Amino acid sequence: MFKKILIANRGEIACRVAATARRMGIKTVAVYSEADARAKHVQACDEAVLIGGPAPRDSYLQWQRILDAAKATGAQAVHPGYGFLSENEDFAQACADAGLAFIGPPPSAIKDMGLKAESKRLMEKAGVPLVPGYHGADQNPELLKREADRIGYPVLIKASAGGGGKGMRAVMNAAEFDAALASCKREAINSFGDDAVLIERYVQKPRHIEIQVFGDSHGDCVYLFERDCSVQRRHQKVLEEAPAPGMTEERRREMGEAAVAAAKAVGYQGAGTVEFIAEQDGRFYFMEMNTRLQVEHPVTEAITGQDLVEWQLRVAAGQPLPLKQSELRMHGHAIEARICAENPEAGFLPATGALNVARWPAHVSFTRGDVRLDAGVGEGDAISPYYDSMIAKLIVWGEDRDQALARLDAALRDTHIVGLHTNVAFLRRCAATKSFSGADLDTGLIERERAALFEAPGLPLRVSAAAVVAHALAVEAMQQTDDPWSRRDGWRMYGAATRRFDLDTGEGRVQVQLSRRHQGGMQLTVAGEQIEFAVNSVGTESHELLLGSERIAVKVYAFGEKLAVFAPQGSASITEIDPIAHAGEGAAEAGRLTAPMPGKMVSFLAQPGDKVTKGQPLAVMEAMKMEHTISAPRDGVVAELLFAVGDQVGDGAELLRMEG
Incomplete structure (x- = not known):
């Protein structure tokens, strides 16, 4: 060793x-x-x-x-x-x-499987099922379009040297093909240095199922069962689980043996993943092989009890595989959630910034445990624009899928990140959707559940407002002295004391009034609703609220005027406003087209003098390895382009000037 x-x-x-x-x-x-x-x-x-x-x-x-x-x-x-x-x-x-x-595997295996078109040809020889498509070397755009017409729409354009969802576009009809091809090729050359693409039939309502394989230098190869990675955004995985729901033993064996045949066809050694597109009726087709350890390998470790990194080290040192196929067993169910710095409500735009707060549920490490956390950052670290947007992976295990789902919800509820946009709340909503909880899985799940994922109500205003008030009272209580004239507890000899809080919820400003009665007790008035209020605080972060008869435990993290509230129902970002300091602030910034994060200009989709409408795509930026389309914030006329294609732009930089 x-x-x-x-x-x-x-x-x-x-x-x-x-x-x-x-x-x-x-x-x-x-x-x-x-x-x-x-x-x-x-x-x-x-x-x-x-x-x-x-x-x-x-x-x-x-x-x-x-x-x-x-x-x-x-x-x-x-x-x-x-x-x-x-x-x-x-x-x-x-x-x-x-x-x-x-x-890792031999260089020859990486080469054979690295180019999707070549790997398809190898798989065809090995008898592995393939989806209809074009995998040829001729990259003439006119030929590619003819092949797409032959295959029949919808089709999927994929970078031949790609991975991770980059350089991939679904094309629903011939009119969309040219623009999608150009975008794929741009993204492919920037990410992989190779703009070759392949075209395949776009399977309707497909499931993405992958098989973990392992080969050694002694000619043995095994499969460690399957993972379902169907829940995706922008062709990148969001939730992964093992085993795949609804998988029969017969189909598991068929897919496992096909994956082993694929690995043996290239003399594979080490950890690899053979990815399949599966129809709802169970038919499956080879998609690609990833010649490395996968991001989602922990769910396989959780159900098998095996440390796949240890297997990698042993195989690379020339040792045989630790177990034979007949010795491998799986137990229970595991789900992984990828926690990313991104804004789901803004098209999953990657985010950068400091992790002012990064609090995690109680967890263990390695192969087995109710909750596992794999993270490369911690509180106080920053997510930069240079690397992938993933912050951490949260993995849960249960005796069955229902228990795993319950543990996932609890773990996401107890994950508190403040300082930049994340997808934690989105992941929690996604796992709770009717489709995911009911195991009705396919790669279109997020779009199908759009109403539940993007239009669901957030944390109730009365809860977030009460949490802000509770935090303010806790801070003041810690600052109090024995001098009765310095106390800020609202005591009055006669009548009630009232106090006003001006809050910005992100959807508008709200006034909240706290009333302290002379005879004791407090009342909140939120958006015209009067609520009996009591609070028990531990420090300035943890508060137990009593709103009428409802008891709610919340956490509040404050950074200046900005407060992040976390409750069992969800989370909210609130800004406490000084009405005097903010008087006269208006919409001076409204309608400006600015860069949402640092990146490089790829193209402008409008020129000076063009009339544009709100929501119309105006510019394309590349940031964090992905292309992002930026749309017009309002109707108007493009007056001036402030950058050139290829320029690096900073976060918040104005990209073009609009008039009218």
Whole structure:
């Protein structure tokens, strides 16, 4: 077994690999960019080496620097994690040439499976079911369109060298094809350096089911059952679970054996995932193979009790697989939720900023536990524009799916993140939808459940208002002295004391009035409703509210005027307004077209002099590895473009000026 390995990655996967290595007595070396000097993965390893600037192309994609770091520190092997260089056959070969074990498949397997078109041809020879499509080398746009017409709409355009949902578009009719192809090719060349695409029939109401496979250097290969990854936004996974609901033993065996056949066709070694598109009637088609450890591997670990990173290390060291196919068992049900810095209500636009608060449910680590958290950041850290938007992975396990769902809801309820937009509330709503809770799964679930996911009411105003008042009272109570004339408890010799709170809920301003009766007791008036009010606070964050006969436990985190409220029903962001300080503020900023985050200008969809309407797409930006379309905030006329295509723009920068 290796004595020291280098982890050529960052974030939660680097922390995850380091934890297993430590348990096995293997020393670890971290590499880091200038942006990650104080990152969690750097602290998790025994040694760390700086390899370049913040952008991945200047650090985590600089494989010669990584190899130099491995040699300088005496590492015997390199674990690539996922993303970055994990599926780069040239890097895997460079490791071998440098005398380093690559903790992954052989370079030839990466190459064969890395190009989707080539992998389809290999799978056809191996007898693995394929969805109808075009996987040819000729990339003439006119030919591609003819092939799409032949296959029949809707079709799916996919970057041949892609992954993670990048360079992928569903095209519903011929009129949309040209624009979708151009966008796919742009995204593909920026993400993978290769703009080749393939075209496939777009299966209606498909399920995304993947099989975890493992091969060793002794010719053995097994499958560790399946995962259902159907819940996706922008072709990227949101919730993953194992086993797949409704999977019969016969179908599980068929898919597992097909996945093993796919792996053996390329002489596969190490951890890999064979992904299938499945019809509702159970028919399935090979989609692609990911030649690395997957983001969602923890759900497989949870139901099998196996540490897949340990398996990787043992196989890379030349050992046989720890278990035979007949020895593998699964127990219970596991679900993973990807917690990301993004705004679901704004088209899942990635967010950047500091994690002012990052509080997690009680959790354990590794292969089995009711709740597991894999995170590469903590409270006080920042999510930068340079890397993926994922903050953490929350994994729950239960004896059955119903128990796992209940534990997921409780874990998401107890996850409190403040400082930037996240998808935590969205994930909780998603897991509670009729479709997901009832296991009616397909890749269109989010769109089908749009009303429940995007139009659902938030935290009731009376709860968030009462929480803000409770926080204010708790802060004042901690500041009180024994001097009766300095007390701010509202005592009056006669009558009631009243106090006004002006709050901005994000949907408008609200006045809340707190009344303290002379004879005792308090009352809140919120939006004209009078509510009997009492509160019991522990510090300034934890409060037990009594609103009429309803008792509610809340948490409040305050940063200046801004307060974040978390309750069992949901969460809310509130700004407490000083009516004098904010007097005269109007809509000076309304109607400006600004960058929602740092990024690069890809294209402008309107020119000076063009009349545009509210909601019309006006610009395309690239940020955090994805393209984002920005729409007109109002009707008007484009007066001036303030940037050129290719320019880097900062967060909040005005992109173009509108008149009228």
